[in-house]
Each structure stands twice: as C-alpha cells, then as structure tokens.
Amino acid sequence: MLRFHRLSGRVSFPGTAGAHVSCHQGSDTKSPSLLFWEPAEESPPPPPAPRHGLRQLITHCQLLPRLCGAMMKKAVEVILLLFLLVSMPHAKGTRHSPPGKPTLTRCRSPEKETFTCWWEPGSDGGLPTTHALYYRKENSETVYECPDYRTAGENSCFFNKNNTSIWVNYNITVVATNTLGSTFSDPMDIDVMYIVKPNPPERLAVTVMEDKSWPFLRVSWEPPHKADTRSGWITLMYEIRVKLEQENKWEMHLAGQQKMFNIFSLRSGGSYLVQVRCKPDHGFWSEWSSTSYIEVPDYFPREKSVWILITVFSAFILVILIWLLHMNSHSLKHCILPPVPGPKIKGFDKQLLKNGKSEEIFSALMVPDFPPTTSSNFEDLLVEYLEVYIPEGQELMLQESKDLHDGCLKSESSTSDSDSGRGSCDSHTLLIDNCGEAKEEERQQDQERMGVEAQRHQKDWEEKGLNYAHEDIVSPDMSSGRVKTWPSVFSPLPQYSSNPPDQQSSLEMAKQHYLSDSLFLPDSSSTYLTQPGHSTRESLEPSYCEFRLSNKQPHQLHPQMQAHQQLHMAHSDVNISSIGCKQAPAGLQSPDLRSTQYVEVQKVNKEDMVLLQPVGKGCRHIELCPQMPQGDNYSKVKGVNSDNILLLQRGVMEEDRCPCEDQEINGAREHSHTASTVTTTQKPTACIHTAMPVQDEMVLAVNGYVDTAIMCTLPTY
Amino acid sequence: MAQRKINGNKLFMIVLYAVAACSAVPISDLLDRASQRSDTLHSLSTMLTQDLDSHFPPIGRIIMPRPSMCHTSSLQTPNDKEQALQVSESDLMSLARSLLQAWSDPLEVLSTSVKTLPHPAQNSISNKLKELQEHSKSLGDGLNILSGKMGPAAQTISSLPYSGGNDIGQDRISKLTNFHFLLSCFRRDSHKIDSFLKVLRCRAAKLQPEMC
Numbered sequence: 001m002l003r004f005h006r007l008s009g010r011v012s013f014p015g016t017a018g019a020h021v022s023c024h025q026g027s028d029t030k031s032p033s034l035l036f037w038e039p040a041e042e043s044p045p046p047p048p049a050p051r052h053g054l055r056q057l058i059t060h061c062q063l064l065p066r067l068c069g070a071m072m073k074k075a076v077e078v079i080l081l082l083f084l085l086v087s088m089p090h091a092k093g094t095r096h097s098p099p100g101k102p103t104l105t106r107c108r109s110p111e112k113e114t115f116t117c118w119w120e121p122g123s124d125g126g127l128p129t130t131h132a133l134y135y136r137k138e139n140s141e142t143v144y145e146c147p148d149y150r151t152a153g154e155n156s157c158f159f160n161k162n163n164t165s166i167w168v169n170y171n172i173t174v175v176a177t178n179t180l181g182s183t184f185s186d187p188m189d190i191d192v193m194y195i196v197k198p199n200p201p202e203r204l205a206v207t208v209m210e211d212k213s214w215p216f217l218r219v220s221w222e223p224p225h226k227a228d229t230r231s232g233w234i235t236l237m238y239e240i241r242v243k244l245e246q247e248n249k250w251e252m253h254l255a256g257q258q259k260m261f262n263i264f265s266l267r268s269g270g271s272y273l274v275q276v277r278c279k280p281d282h283g284f285w286s287e288w289s290s291t292s293y294i295e296v297p298d299y300f301p302r303e304k305s306v307w308i309l310i311t312v313f314s315a316f317i318l319v320i321l322i323w324l325l326h327m328n329s330h331s332l333k334h335c336i337l338p339p340v341p342g343p344k345i346k347g348f349d350k351q352l353l354k355n356g357k358s359e360e361i362f363s364a365l366m367v368p369d370f371p372p373t374t375s376s377n378f379e380d381l382l383v384e385y386l387e388v389y390i391p392e393g394q395e396l397m398l399q400e401s402k403d404l405h406d407g408c409l410k411s412e413s414s415t416s417d418s419d420s421g422r423g424s425c426d427s428h429t430l431l432i433d434n435c436g437e438a439k440e441e442e443r444q445q446d447q448e449r450m451g452v453e454a455q456r457h458q459k460d461w462e463e464k465g466l467n468y469a470h471e472d473i474v475s476p477d478m479s480s481g482r483v484k485t486w487p488s489v490f491s492p493l494p495q496y497s498s499n500p501p502d503q504q505s506s507l508e509m510a511k512q513h514y515l516s517d518s519l520f521l522p523d524s525s526s527t528y529l530t531q532p533g534h535s536t537r538e539s540l541e542p543s544y545c546e547f548r549l550s551n552k553q554p555h556q557l558h559p560q561m562q563a564h565q566q567l568h569m570a571h572s573d574v575n576i577s578s579i580g581c582k583q584a585p586a587g588l589q590s591p592d593l594r595s596t597q598y599v600e601v602q603k604v605n606k607e608d609m610v611l612l613q614p615v616g617k618g619c620r621h622i623e624l625c626p627q628m629p630q631g632d633n634y635s636k637v638k639g640v641n642s643d644n645i646l647l648l649q650r651g652v653m654e655e656d657r658c659p660c661e662d663q664e665i666n667g668a669r670e671h672s673h674t675a676s677t678v679t680t681t682q683k684p685t686a687c688i689h690t691a692m693p694v695q696d697e698m699v700l701a702v703n704g705y706v707d708t709a710i711m712c713t714l715p716t717y
Numbered sequence: 718m719a720q721r722k723i724n725g726n727k728l729f730m731i732v733l734y735a736v737a738a739c740s741a742v743p744i745s746d747l748l749d750r751a752s753q754r755s756d757t758l759h760s761l762s763t764m765l766t767q768d769l770d771s772h773f774p775p776i777g778r779i780i781m782p783r784p785s786m787c788h789t790s791s792l793q794t795p796n797d798k799e800q801a802l803q804v805s806e807s808d809l810m811s812l813a814r815s816l817l818q819a820w821s822d823p824l825e826v827l828s829t830s831v832k833t834l835p836h837p838a839q840n841s842i843s844n845k846l847k848e849l850q851e852h853s854k855s856l857g858d859g860l861n862i863l864s865g866k867m868g869p870a871a872q873t874i875s876s877l878p879y880s881g882g883n884d885i886g887q888d889r890i891s892k893l894t895n896f897h898f899l900l901s902c903f904r905r906d907s908h909k910i911d912s913f914l915k916v917l918r919c920r921a922a923k924l925q926p927e928m929c
Contacts, residue, residue, distance in 0.1 A: 113798050138785045165796040167905055169784045191784075193908050232919025232929050233798045233912070258927065281915075282759055282908065 098181025099129040102174045104188045108197050111226045112166060112234050112280075115159050115192055116152040119174045122183065129178035133157040138169035166192040196283035198236060199224035206274045206294040209262075215296055217242070217263040221276050221289070236278045241288070245271040269298045745921040747863050749928075752914040754856045755813075759907040761849050766900050768838050768845070769893070777894040787902035789819050789877050794909055801912070806920060807870035809913045814860050816906045817853060819877035823899055824850050826883055834896060835889045856910075 100122020109115035121131060133146035146157035170192075174185040201221040209218050219240055227234050240261050241250040255261045255276075266272070274292045279285045325332065784790070794812055795801035804812075828850060831843045864871035885899070886892040919929035 138783060161797070161799075166798075167794065167909060168796055191905070193905070193912075228798065230919065230929055231798075231802055232916040233801065235915055281756060281911070282763065 096127055096180050097123075097125040099123065099125045099127075099176035099178045099183050101183045102131060102176045102185045104172060104174055104185055107172070107188070107190050107195050109164070109192050109195050110197065110199050110224070111228065112192060112196050113161050113226075113228075114164050115190075115195060116156055117159075117172060117188075117190075118152070118156045119185065121155060121176055124176070125178045125180055127178035127180055129176050131155065132175045132177065133172060134175065135170050135172040137165065138171070164192060168192070193282070196234070196280045198227050198234070198278050198280055198283070198286045200286045200289040201238060201276045201278050202289070204274065204276055204289050204292045206272075206292045208294060208296055211264075214264075215266060215268075217266065217272065217274070217294060217296075218260065219263065219274055219276065219292075220260040222259065223278065224286070227278075227280075235281045237281070238276055238278045239285075240274065240276045242272055242274050245273060245293075266296045268296060271295045744863070744866055745918065745925065747859065747866075748914065748918040748921050751856060751859045751863060752911065752918045754852060754859065755907065755911040755914050758849065758852045758856060759904070759911045761845055761852065762900065762904040762907050765842060765845050765849070766897070766904055768842055769836065769897050769900060771838070772836055773893060773897060774890055777890060777897065780890075781894055782898055784902065784905065786898075787905070788823070788879050788881070789816060789902065789906050792816065792819075792875055792877055801916060805870070806917055807868050809917055810860065810864050810867055810871040811873050811875070813910045813913045814857070814864060814871070815875040815877060816910050817857050817860065818874050819879065820853065820903055820906060821857070823879045823881065823903070824853060826879075826881065826885065827896065827899060829883070830885045830892070830896070834892060836893065 102119050102121045104117060104119045107115055107117035117133065119131065119133070121129070133149075134143050135146070136143050144163075146159075147163055148158040148160065149156070151158040168191065170190050171187050172190065173187045176183045176185070201223055202225060203222040205220045207218050208215050210216075221238070223229050223236055227236060229236055235257065237257055238255040238259070238261075240253045240255055240263075242253070242263055243250045244267065253261060253263065263274075272294050274294065275288045275290075277286045277288050792812065792815060794816075795804055801809075824846070828843070828846045831839065831846055834842065836842060881895075881899075885895040922928045
C-alpha cells in the first residue's frame with residue numbers, strides 16, 4: 001500500500017511487498033522541490049484488507065500517475081531552473097559573496113565635544129552592501145548604532161554632542177552587509193580625549209606696520225569657531241609659517257597661546273605668504289590655514305639717505321686727512337724716509353764721486369799733512385807716555401804720563417789686541433828699542449852688573465811693584481794675568497848710594513819700571529833701571545808715571561801725580577846716572593857716574609837689566625855736544641833718536657840746548673795709545689825714562705809710534 | 718614711652734603690609750602653575766604608555782581588563798563639556814585632588830615593580846616613573862595650597878583605594894599587561910586632572926581674557 005507521505009515525499013505502495021516506491025518531495029516549499037523516489041527502508045506491514053488494499057492501491061495508483069506526472073513536471077522545472085541558475089553565473093563571470101571586511105580608518109574630534117569616525121569598506125561581494133556602525137560604551141552592554149551617517153560624508157559616522165562622552169571608552173564596530181552575508185570589522189577602542197584634532201585657525205589677518213621706519217608684519221587670527229577656548233575646555237597653541245613668494249623654505253614661528261604675532265626683518269619690496277595652524281595641549285596639529293598674501297613696501301629711500309650721509313662724512317674726513325698729510329709732508333718724509341747721511345770726509349768731493357773719477361777723489365782725499373807731523377795739534381794728541389815694554393818678560397816698560405790722557409784710558413780697552421791698537425800705556429814697545437843700539441859689550445857688562453843688582457832688587461821691586469800694582473791694579477786685571485799698571489819705583493838701588501850725591505841728582509823718576517802687561521810673570525822680573533847712586537831712596541816712592549787703569553779710575557792717578565810731584569822734586573837734583581859706566585866696561589862695575597854723563601838705555605838684557613850706555617858712545621846719529629857740562633841738570637829727556645836712543649839733555653836752561661840734545665823727539669808723547677811694533681824687536685834697548693820734561697819737539701819714531709821713545713813727561717818747570 | 722608705642726605701631730604696620738604683599742599671590746597664577754604641572758604629568762604618562770606599547774604582546778591587548786576596571790572609575794566625574802562646566806570650582810578642585818591622591822600608592826607599586834619588568838626599555842621607563850612620582854607629589858602640594866584658598870568643599874577628598882596589592886603579576890605576560898593597564902588608567906586620570914585645572918584656570922582668569 002502506498003503510503004503517501006507528503007512531507008517526506010514517500011509514496012509507498014503496500015501492494016508491492018518489499019518494494020516501496022516513495023515519492024519524495026522537497027521539504028522546503030520555497031525551493032524547488034524534488035521528488036525523490038526511493039524504496040522505503042522498511043516495509044510497513046501490508047494493510048489487512050487485501051481487496052480494499054488493492055482497490056485503495058488502484059485508486060492510489062490511479063492518482064499516482066497524475067501526481068507523478070505533476071512531480072515529473074516540477075522536477076523538470078526544477079532541473080531547468082537549476083540549470084539556469086548554474087549557467088547564469090557562468091554567463092556573468094562574478095560570484096556573489098558576502099561583503100568584505102570593512103576597516104575603521106580614523107576617528108577625530110575637532111573640539112572635544114563631537115567626533116567622527118570613518119571606515120573603509122571592503123569588497124562588496126558583488127551585491128549591494130550596506131554598512132552599519134555599532135558602538136558600545138564602556139560601562140554598558142547596550143549596542144547602539146551610529147546616529148548620523150550623513151553629516152560627515154560617505155562611510156562616516158558622526159557623533160554629536162549628545163552622543164559624545166569623554167573619558168569613556170567607545171568600542172566601535174562596522175558591519176558590512178549584503179544579501180549574502182555580513183562581515184564585521186575589527187573593533188576599535190577610542191577615547192575622545194585621544195583623538196582631538198582641531199580645525200585650522202580662522203580669519204588670518206596680516207598687516208604691515210612700521211617701527212621707526214623699519215616695517216614688520218603683524219599677523220593675527222582667530223581660533224576655529226567650534227573650539228571653546230574661552231571656557232578653557234580646550235587649550236590651543238598656534239604656529240605660524242612665513243615665506244617669500246619665490247622661495248621654497250618656510251620660516252616657522254611658535255606663537256604659544258596668543259592670537260597675534262609680529263614678524264620682523266623683512267625684505268623690502270618682498271611678497272610674503274603667511275599661514276597658521278593650531279594644536280590642542282594633548283592632541284594633533286590642525287591643517288594649515290588658508291594662505292594670506294602680503295606685500296612689503298619699499299623702504300629703500302630711507303636706507304639711501306643713510307648711505308648718502310655716510311659718504312659725505314667719509315669724504316670730509318678724507319679731505320682733512322689729505323690736508324694734514326700735506327702740511328706735515330716734510331716731517332713725514334723725515335720719518336718715513338730718513339735722510340741718508342752723506343759722507344763727511346774732509347776734502348771729499350761728492351761731485352767728483354758722481355763724476356766717477358776715482359783717482360781724483362782719492363787724491364783729493366789725500367791730505368798732504370796727514371799723518372800729521374807738525375806739532376800743531378800735538379798738545380791734544382800728546383800722550384806723554386814713556387813706555388818701556390818688556391817683551392817675553394824681558395822688557396822693561398817705562399811709562400810715565402804727564403797726564404793721564406784719555407788716550408791712556410782708551411787703551412785699556414784694547415788690552416788683548418794683538419794689533420797695534422794698544423795705547424802707549426800698555427804698549428809693549430820698548431823705548432829700549434828705539435834707543436840707539438848699544439854696544440854689545442857694554443850691554444853685556446851692564447847686563448852683568450845690572451843683572452846682579454837687578455836681580456837682587458828685582459824681587460824688591462817686584463814686590464813693590466806688585467804692591468803698587470796691587471794697590472792700583474784692579475783685581476780683574478790681575479785675574480786676567482795682566483798687570484795693567486806697574487807703578488814701579490824708579491829709584492836707584494841702595495847699593496848705589498855710593499854714587500856721588502850729585503849723581504843722585506839723577507832723575508829719580510827717570511826710570512820707571514813698567515812691566516809689560518802680558519809679559520809680566522810673577523817670577524820673571526822686569527828689569528828696571530836703577531839709578532846707581534841715587535840716594536833719594538827714601539824719596540823713592542813708588543812713583544809711576546802712568547799705570548794702566550783697568551777701570552779708568554782716575555783716583556788711581558793720584559799716586560801718579562804724587563809721583564810726579566816727587567819727580568819734580570827729585571829730578572832737579574837727580575841725574576840719571578848710568579849704572580853702567582860709559583867710559584869703559586870696567587866702569588860698569590863702579591857705580592860712580594859722572595853727572596854729566598848721558599845715559600842711554602840701550603836695552604834690556606836677558607836678565608832684565610836695563611843697560612845704560614853713555615850717550616857719547618851711542619850717539620852717533622846725533623850731534624853730540626862735545627862737552628858735557630857738568631853740573632847741569634840732565635833731567636830733561638830730549639828725546640829718542642831714530643836709533644831708539646833716549647836722549648837726555650840738560651834741562652835747566654831751555655836755550656841751552658845742545659844741538660845734540662836737540663834730538664828727535666819722540667812723538668811718543670803724542671799718543672800713548674799706540675802700540676809699538678818695536679816690542680817685537682829682540683834687542684830692546686831701554687831708554688831711560690827720565691823725569692825730564694819732555695820737549696815739545698818730539699819726533700815720531702820710524703814707525704810713527706810713540707812707544708819707542710815714549711818719554712815720561714813731567715810738567716816742565 | 719609714646720615714642721616706643723609709635724615705633725611699635727610702625728613696625729606692626731610694616732609687618733602687616735609685608736605679610737599681605739607676600740600672600741597676595743593671585744589664585745590665577747597658582748592655577749596657572751598647577752595646570753602647567755599637570756600638563757607635564759600627562760605628557761609623561763603618555764610617553765610611558767607609548768614606550769610600553771612598543772613591546773607589547775598582542776595577546777595582552779586581548780586579555781587587558783577594560784578601562785572601567787580602573788580603581789578610580791568609581792569616582793563620578795563629568796563626562797562632557799556641559800557637565801564639566803556646570804561643576805563648581807570647589808568640586809572640580811576636589812575631584813582633581815581626589816584623583817591625584819588615589820594614584821600615589823599605585824605609582825609606588827609601579828616604581829618598585831619596574832625593576833622586574835621584562836621590557837627592553839626598562840631603564841627609561843623606570844626613570845620616567847620616578848619623574849612622574851615627583852611631579853605628582855609637587856602637584857599635590859600645590860593643589861593643597863590652592864584648595865586652602867578655595868573653601869571647604871575643595872578640601873574634601875574622596876578616597877579611592879587601590880586594591881591591587883603590591884604585586885603586578887607573576888609571569889611576563891601578566892606583568893606587562895597589568896603594567897600597561899595601570900598606566901593607561903593613570904593616563905586617563907591625569908588627563909582629567911589637567912582638564913579640570915585648565916577649566917579652573919580660565920574661570921579664575923577673568924581679568925586676563927587673552928589667556929583663555
């Protein structure tokens with residue numbers, strides 16, 4: 001029996017045992033129903049009335065074909081529909097799907113009272129999709145939908161004041177819905193306090209104002225009209241940017257909370273662009289406001305006038321400077337270009353030099369009387385030194401100066417010169433040299449005799465000399481190994497007191513012992529002339545005509561002056577008596593000397609003995625007085641002849657000059673500073689340094705130096 | 718005797734003037750200073766949360782408690798401008814002080830726990846926390862002085878106890894999460910304080926409209 005299950009769609013035919021034919025129908029009336037035929041799983045027990053069953057079956061089966069036909073038709077329709085449906089998408093190429101996921105892009109609140117959220121829709125799935133925004137506040141579970149979708153534009157939701165709460169967390173979700181489905185976006189948590197971004201400031205006004213002729217820009221604006229800054233609900237800070245029209249770089253200025261700002265240091269005639277924006281205290285910067293254009297007027301003329309003033313002033317100052325320069329041109333010239341000192345040589349003719357004739361120039365330079373031989377200026381040049389110089393420790397230097405001239409003082413600076421720069425003070429030339437050559441024998445004899453004596457007293461003298469030296473000599477000089485000045489007593493040896501008294505009139509100061517500076521050796525002795533028979537021993541004072549002053553201390557001259565005085569005293573009575581007799585070699589032994597004898601100091605022998613020699617023998621070159629008047633005072637040193645012989649003369653009467661006595665006078669007195677080359681001679685002949693007034697006539701030695709015939713000059717009396 | 722009295726009177730007057738002059742710091746100035754300090758406080762807290770965010774596990778965001786779970790959420794505060802502008806000055810001051818007071822303990826807990834915080838920027842976070850505490854303390858002192866000038870209503874402080882204890886978590890995730898949560902709560906509360914004080918400032922600066 002067929003059971004017709006409408007719902008199940010089963011049609012079961014009871015008649016057919018074991019074979020159930022069931023008609024199925026789709027359960028859903030909306031969708032096309034399909035009839036499914038299937039045998040029933042279980043065979044329901046057949047109805048008891050077979051006849052009835054058959055009849056029922058027959059009726060059922062009579063109905064069934066009709067049903068089956070209808071079902072068949074429906075099935076066909078369904079199949080067709082399905083086919084169409086399937087084919088349609090294939091024909092179109094798209095597939096309907098639920099919408100894609102939207103995303104919330106941003107939410108903003110311009111004034112902390114309202115806010116807006118925007119979202120980005122996903123794909124719409126091919127179907128018109130709608131979006132909805134749902135939000136939930138933090139404390140409640142109630143889901144609200146967005147109140148305003150339009151105000152803020154497309155895909156946005158605007159929350160007005162009533163719906164906006166601050167310090168409340170909003171959980172916002174956007175749902176995209178289409179016919180196929182809906183898709184939820186990721187939820188977003190926002191708090192109004194974090195999303196504040198104001199609108200740009202409004203009513204920007206820029207004006208040019210002047211500040212002491214320098215223009216500046218005054219920028220003023222208003223806060224965005226929605227922001228309530230008055231009540232302090234929102235606090236805004238502003239920023240301005242300015243730039244020249246042509247430039248690219250903006251100049252930013254932070255203006256704080258004020259609504260007005262000044263911009264300085266503008267370019268005259270420039271065109272500026274100004275913009276302003278604002279920011280809440282804890283939020284985002286707004287957009288830049290609309291640009292405001294401003295043009296700065298030219299203020300060039302003002303600058304120009306200043307420049308004109310400056311130019312005029314500087315020109316004025318320049319004129320003054322030039323005028324001053326002109327007035328002082330001469331002194332300036334002297335300052336900058338000092339005049340070159342021209343040659344001031346007498347007789348030098350510049351013109352000749354310019355002409356270029358050298359011979360004439362130099363001939364003009366030649367002064368006929370140079371070197372001066374006349375005694376025109378002798379007084380000035382006179383250095384009255386009688387220098388007895390002992391070279392190699394063997395020379396005796398007798399030196400006496402009438403007055404310590406500067407020349408003497410000068411000489412001390414040239415103590416170590418090897419050239420002739422020495423003054424006669426320290427000259428090493430020997431008078432001895434200049435004296436005439438003594439006879440060897442006599443010299444020898446003299447030497448022997450002298451040597452004995454001298455050596456004995458050598459030390460005495462040395463001592464004395466040393467003593468004196470110590471008194472006078474400055475220690476530095478000593479340290480240098482040179483004894484500058486040697487006052488030495490020129491006195492007759494006591495042994496010679498047996499000399500006739502008149503002999504003692506020999507000059508006391510005739511001989512002075514000078515030890516050469518460099519050659520002074522403590523052990524070596526300088527020979528010194530001793531006047532035999534000179535009894536004025538006690539009057540023997542260390543008298544030194546001259547002593548080297550190392551430090552130019554004039555006070556050291558005092559002893560000398562003293563000596564001079566003494567000399568004065570003495571020499572009148574004293575004659576130089578030669579130690580060595582002149583007449584005969586044997587006479588050398590006897591100390592007696594005739595007073596009228598001339599003594600020549602021939603040389604200094606090796607034992608440092610000054611050898612004297614009578615004039616008579618030695619004066620070959622000179623006219624000799626045939627007689628020697630006795631009793632005369634031979635206290636005058638006439639001079640030194642060309643043979644380096646010291647010549648004495650009678651000094652009492654000026655007019656009584658012997659021609660022989662008129663001898664060449666050594667020009668020694670002229671200069672004391674000259675060093676004598678005679679010192680190098682090996683045969684020094686000591687000239688007696690007598691305390692004789694030096695004659696005015698002095699002749700220069702051969703070499704022109706005084707040294708060889710230096711005579712100690714005393715003031716004439 | 719009379720001379721002495723005159724001198725005494727003079728002295729008294731001088732002292733009085735001095736006291737008056739000294740105490741005449743206007744409230745607007747005090748409020749200005751206070752609002753500046755609260756501004757700094759909020760900026761610091763914002764920086765802190767940003768530092769923490771840089772190395773925050775995503776799961777932390779999921780399990781993060783809601784902001785309504787802040788211990789200060791029980792305090793009734795205005796939620797929008799109309800409400801805020803309707804509150805009286807004293808009440809606003811009271812609210813600000815209460816909020817500030819509520820955070821002294823939690824900040825202490827935070828600064829002690831920061832040493833164990835598993836975060837790469839732990840040092841800078843620690844320093845900022847110290848600064849935060851200092852600013853908070855000085856602001857509290859300033860507000861105390863201010864409230865003394867504003868009346869008794871400003872003196873009341875609602876107690877908002879912190880019940881989180883001294884521990885911010887055992888494992889790394891929970892530590893970071895709790896830290897972040899607390900700081901976000903503080904960030905909001907500091908913003909509230911700042912807003913209230915700025916509203917008060919503008920209300921008191923009637924004489925200086927350019928400020929507001």
